[in-house]
Each structure stands twice: as structure tokens, then as C-alpha cells.
Amino acid sequence: MRKKRLLRLILRELRLFGKIYYFCDRFLTQKPIIMKKYFFSVILGLLLILGSGCTKFEPATVDLSVTPILSGTTYLLDCEGTVTNNGGVKYFNEQGFLFSLKPDPTYKGEDVTTVISMEDVTSTAFDETYTGAIADTIYYVRAYVCTNAGTGYSETKIVSTYMPAE
Helix, strand or coil: CHHHHHHHHHHHHHHHHHHHHHHHHHHHHHHHHHHHHHHHHHHHHHHHHHHHCCCCCCCCEEEEEEEEEEECCEEEEEEEEEEEECCCCCCEEEEEEEEECCCCCCCCCCCEEEEEEEEEECCCEEEEEEEEECCCCEEEEEEEEEECCEEEECCCEEEECCCCCC
């Protein structure tokens, strides 16, 4: 009786093993066919996914207007900047103006006074009044916009703060 029971158990296990073996064999033999069938579609899909997020951004371009204002015996430089081309980005890390006694001032450059107008904004227009202008001096002024694509500049404007003769 024990032998019969043991034999039935072994046969049952073998049948179960046979079903598992059949399933695995069938899956493994069909897998290459499935891979061949969908290989091109999978590769194409991956390329589309990877290629869709790649956009080349450029630094923004800016227009600048500077108006020197004589206030008593001191000059104020009223500056207005307008982003004319955002370079593909919608978010500006920083916008402002650069003042220097040397031509073509750059952001974080040597001998450059930076006046930050706005930080972390989406606005394309910004303005600021520079109150540190010294009389009888020539200033080189630029507007700048910092984005993730880099820093964009306006053309350099030359502004004179010479006092009128009395």
C-alpha cells in the first residue's frame, strides 16, 4: 500500500514537472519569434522616446535702453531690458544690468557692477535704476538674462555722465 501511494505521488510530480517542462519549452522556443516580430517596433519606440526630450536651447537675446537722469548733482541711470528671443526656455534664473568702466562687461566679470532686477521669473520685461553713477564718467552698460542654456546679453550701450557746463 505504501509503495502504491509513493508511486502515485511520483507520477503526479512527474506529470506536474512534464507540464512545467512543456510550458517552458514552448515559451523558450517561441520567444525568438516574438523578439524578431517586435524588435523593430521596440527599437523605434526607444528612439522616439529618447529623441523627443532632446531640445537644443540657446542663450536668450536682450534689448536695452538706458537713460541718464541728472538729479541735483548726481546721475541716475534708468535701464530697461526686454527679452527679444527666449532661446527656447520659458523660465529665467536671473535678469539684470551690468555696469563697467571697460567695454563689453560680462556677468561675474572683473570690474563689473551687477544690478539684479529679477530672479526666478518668466517675465520678459525688466527695469532698474542705477544710483551709483559717478559724474563725469563714461559707463558701458549691458542687460543680461541667465537661463539654463547660458547667459544672454544685449549690445553694449555707452552712457556718459558728464555734467553740463554752467
